[in-house]
Amino acid sequence: MTDTTHTHPTGPQVPDLEPTLEELRPGVYAWVQPDGSWWVNNAGAINGGDGVLVVDTCATAARTRRFLDAVDTATGGIPVRLAVNTHQHGDHAYGNSLLPTAAVLLGHPLMREGLRVDPVIDGCPPLWDPVPDWGPVTKRLPEVTVASALTVHLGDRRVDLLHPGDTAHTTGDLVAWLPGERVLFSGDLVFNGLTPLVFMGSVPGALAAVDWLASFQAEILVPGHGPVVIGTEIDRVLDEHRRYYRFVLETAEAGRALGLSPLEAAMQADLGEFAEWADAERIVLNLHRQYADHDGRELDLAAAFADAIAWLGRPMHTFV
Numbered sequence: 001m002t003d004t005t006h007t008h009p010t011g012p013q014v015p016d017l018e019p020t021l022e023e024l025r026p027g028v029y030a031w032v033q034p035d036g037s038w039w040v041n042n043a044g045a046i047n048g049g050d051g052v053l054v055v056d057t058c059a060t061a062a063r064t065r066r067f068l069d070a071v072d073t074a075t076g077g078i079p080v081r082l083a084v085n086t087h088q089h090g091d092h093a094y095g096n097s098l099l100p101t102a103a104v105l106l107g108h109p110l111m112r113e114g115l116r117v118d119p120v121i122d123g124c125p126p127l128w129d130p131v132p133d134w135g136p137v138t139k140r141l142p143e144v145t146v147a148s149a150l151t152v153h154l155g156d157r158r159v160d161l162l163h164p165g166d167t168a169h170t171t172g173d174l175v176a177w178l179p180g181e182r183v184l185f186s187g188d189l190v191f192n193g194l195t196p197l198v199f200m201g202s203v204p205g206a207l208a209a210v211d212w213l214a215s216f217q218a219e220i221l222v223p224g225h226g227p228v229v230i231g232t233e234i235d236r237v238l239d240e241h242r243r244y245y246r247f248v249l250e251t252a253e254a255g256r257a258l259g260l261s262p263l264e265a266a267m268q269a270d271l272g273e274f275a276e277w278a279d280a281e282r283i284v285l286n287l288h289r290q291y292a293d294h295d296g297r298e299l300d301l302a303a304a305f306a307d308a309i310a311w312l313g314r315p316m317h318t319f320v
């Protein structure tokens with residue numbers, strides 16, 4: 001796939017939404033799904049010669065099947081023996097049941113618990129337009145949990161599964177790090193060119209996790225959403241995340257000082273350099289998280305989503 005856009009007959013360019021399997025290093029693959037917005041995630045696969053480790057599945061049965069078929073073709077049918085979920089969100093985990101039964105699925109204990117109680121896989125509420133249909137998926141939870149670190153040896157390859165040490169994108173994030181190849185699968189600790197989402201995590205925690213990600217000195221970073229990031233672009237993308245999280249913290253602090261609700265604070269905020277990113281309404285969700293944490297209370301998920309839709313003036317959009 002070389003062209004990234006095609007011209008719509010009536011004029012405006014529409015994005016090419018075909019996913020691609022990108023070989024980053026020999027046998028190390030990123031499954032990149034444009035445009036990376038709500039529910040359209042990236043995944044990955046690492047071929048160790050006699051077995052494949054899969055990093056995340058996709059939101060729907062059809063997308064997951066397509067991903068696993070592409071990996072099967074690329075590896076010449078090497079079986080998937082292991083898989084890991086980088087976090088609990090359905091776009092990375094609802095397709096788990098499409099994995100081979102014999103493959104061992106790994107995840108953080110809080111990721112496992114989050115997916116265990118997730119009702120959205122049984123029917124998505126009409127917060128998005130169109131309302132996603134996951135297809136024939138069933139909930140599959142990790143059989144093995146990784147609280148802080150686990151090393152997988154795949155032939156000569158080493159893959160470290162690591163928790164950032166604190167709540168960041170969610171309470172149970174894991175990254176997959178290949179020290180030999182210097183490839184980092186960050187999950188949703190990185191959204192490349194799209195609005196980061198931390199409403200089920202922590203804004204200061206996500207900010208701290210950016211420094212942790214930088215410390216790997218990766219040469220290739222596979223974000224949870226958006227294009228693969230290479231070389232010096234990694235620092236630039238991580239800096240964007242720092243600026244965005246600081247913007248959320250400052251907007252929350254200013255909003256509280258003025259007695260504004262999260263929605264009111266978001267309405268008044270100037271998104272500036274972040275205004276062009278897809279899923280900009282996440283500012284409302286992220287502010288809800290920061291307000292709740294500041295007040296020491298649970299996030300009201302339903303109220304946060306209702307406010308995001310109010311900010312947008314319509315349901316959130318998805319291509320899934």
Ligand SMILES: [Zn+2]
Pocket residue numbers: 087089169188224
């Ligand atoms: Zn996520």
